[in-house]
Amino acid sequence: MAITPLKTRNSGAAPLVPDIAEEGPIEQVRYACALGAMQTVASIPRAIAITHCGPGCADKQCGALAFNNAYQGGGWGGLGVAPSTNATQREVIFGGEDRLRELITHTLDLMEADLFVVLTGCIPDLIGDDVPAVVREFQARGAPVVHAGTGGFRGNNYFGHEVVTRAIIDQFAGPYDGPREAGLVNLWSPIPYQDPFWRGDLVELKRLLEGIGLRVNVLFGPGSAGVAEWRAIPRAQFNLVLSPWLGLATAQHLERQYGQPFLHIAVPPIGGRQTSEFLRQVAGFAGVPEAPAAAFIAAEERDYYGYIEAFSEFYSQYRWGLPARFAAVGDAATTLALSTFAVRQLGLMPACVVVTDNTPAEHRDAVRAAFRSLDHDVSIEPVFAEDSYAVHAAIRAADFGRKPPLIFGTTWERDLAKELRGFILEVGFPASYEVVLSRGYAGYRGALTLIERIYTTAISRSA
Template identity: 25%
Template sequence: MSKLTENLTYDYLAAEAAPTREERIEATYAFGGSCSSLKLGMGKGCTKYNCRKFAQGGGCQLTLALGIVRTFQNTVVIIHGPLGCASNNLGVAGYSKTFRVLKHKPVTDNIWLHTNLDENDVISGGIDKLREAIVYAEQEYRPDAIVIGNSCVPGIIGDDIDALIDELDGQLSARVVPVHCEGFKSKFVATGYDSAYHGVLKKLIDPVRKDEKTNPGDSAGTTAVEQYIHNKTVNLLNVGSTSYGDEVELSRLLKALGLTVRVMPLYASIEEISRMGEAALNVSICATHDDYLIGHLKERFGTEYIIDTLPIGIKNTNQWLRAIAAFFKLENEAEELIAMETLQIEAALEPFKKVLNGKTVFVGGGETRIFTTAEFYQSLGMKVLGLKPHNFDRFAVPMIDDIDDPEAVVDVAPGQPAEELVVLSRLRPDLYVGHTGANAWVTKLGIPTTPLFGQSFNYMGYSGAFELARKAARRLQNTAFAKKIAANVALPFRPEWYASNPFDNIKEVQQG
């Protein structure tokens, strides 16, 4: 898996919208079985054809896309669709402001407008409402960028938002960014990330191609100091689940190698985003989130990238550091840093190992995050009973081998809590580590839970390993809360449901 690796090249930016993940990568959103059978199916390429007869629920591509663009500084987001498509913005206003405070950014509210399409607009079109909203945003807020989140309804009725943007070109001071995240086009919710970055790449990042870019050292007036800074600059690509503590920890480790670190694109200014191509290396911590972006940055600017692993736990943090250090030829410095950090963290983890050794765990959430988290808890003496990734693609295939038990259950499912609860009711792990929203369901089974990520805590790097171990040990030292919830709050399923095969709903292609 790359380590600077496979040369992902694309020719998608000429299109109005990003391709769906069904078209672009080998991935599956429906699978039930074991680690070994998932690896076999991915190797034969047949799991990508799996589907569900019935889908209980899943994520919204618009939500994921907006999770990126609404963090940009001095930006107005216009949600083009029915009123309900804006509901998520209310819930994120608080932590967005908190993040800006932590990052020493201007403390502003998220500014968002809504075209509020109704039944009449479905018949006559909503372009006039969108035009009015864009002009209002420009005159009222004077933003650096106006981002249009195009939801399902305008996609169905055929509103041409790109033609409108072309019509307004030259009349606005703000850059206008179309984000096509019509959820009905793809069963992979992560396509929303690609939709956001498609618009960012087309409209916000300065379009200087690699064959037009000169080496800073060869440019007139460029000093040796400027060239040195450029050659040591790393773009650390953050994601919505990255906490401020994670960014501090990962930046600390890279700066210890003598590198200049720029954390982006979330919470960056439009000016900072426009200069994203000015770096020696792009470092992704989540392939699901970033592969579309870094592939285009490599194609346009010639910027190499690392998409190796997610630095959770000791093993994967070491692997992450070594891959970055190898690019800059800092292997010796990296080994010294790893030796020092590993010695300290191993000693700090000893008390927690006594609590966790022999316990069982189930992990659910994003694919790379859950496999690296599971590997870390495994290294502390826990047994991994199962994993539930939202989707599974080629970037995570090598991580299957990190799970000691090849028969550990894998349930690939975006949402589908009823399916997951049947699995958990049989496995009965001592601890569930899960994505936001899943913990409430699982607690009603009497299983102690801890969140997979959170904006208030540190999960990555060596300090993150300490926090992960500490949280798990604390949950298992007192399980009374989960037991009392289970005794007093029932789940809405009959006994017959728990006796059924949880994967009967999956239409699986035969692996012949």
């Protein structure tokens, strides 16, 4: 069954919500500004962000991403830990370099970390503070400090995330012309904190890759060895990008810098079919021994489909208002992964997909192509929109049939789900009605958790 693109009510020729680079205010924002990449730093064990920005800027970023988004907490250098210059009118007039120099000096004296990343906000980027020069003074003394230009006007925190990762690679990992280590892979996947489930997903992805015989620089979160992994980036055999576009520029930079090849898999794996395909593709690219990898996949499938067999009794017998069609709202990686899983594993049909991460224009055709091949007979045309008025207009125009819709969305879709008498599963920023510690939806184990969440929500709502 092919799902046709949404059409306008009057012309029947154009999408209801056109793909536009929205200008002006965005109602109910779904990402942070580039300075939000301070949470990228916070996700690296024993790393601390030093923010050179206006009063409250850093607090708003970490409050939005680490607190109101699934209450993920701060870790070693997150939430209220990050020091800031709190630049004011004085710095605007006279410059903030001396203030920044003072802050870095005291931070190095008072705070314990293996890596410090200086991030700039709008004020220093607009007035032209020479932050790289200030940071180079400390680098010359051997201090583990790098800098990244993350003024909020430059872009959102997806952009900031790539800026920070590249800054650490170039200024901290540094040059390398030695041999690469066979079986070592750098993993570039979810954006920490923006994705509420990044910790659990990275743990599962690392487990799976190790299961087929690889060693993983997971780089972020509790499964990472911290800065030691960042220093080991140049030694890896290859880079693995699990996203339609995020991380791809980093992998291309590493290819130019170190001659490292990369494997780009656009759809993060959720569920038995997708995860097994993913592991076979990675194993073939890495050249790992076929027999052990096949044995690991077989063992995982045996366990996974054993649980699915038990679930099938509920799925085939429970008849009280379970959803048949869904809408997916979120970044390109999340909506693609969830839509692929829902179609291939659960037999649900997509009624509407809205991609909200301001996907760069050069990657949008590839995202569209991926949604056109969700399965051999299922496709949908995604809408690219960031403003919630446009997002909700697209969902309201969708045909969910006679059964209640399932909405993979955010807190912003809760009232809409009530209006449509449907079910809401918060899967992206902001997720203010979820508390997430180690939960993830990737791989075999994550898919089982996701099935539990979907159908517990459905039967609770229909009770």
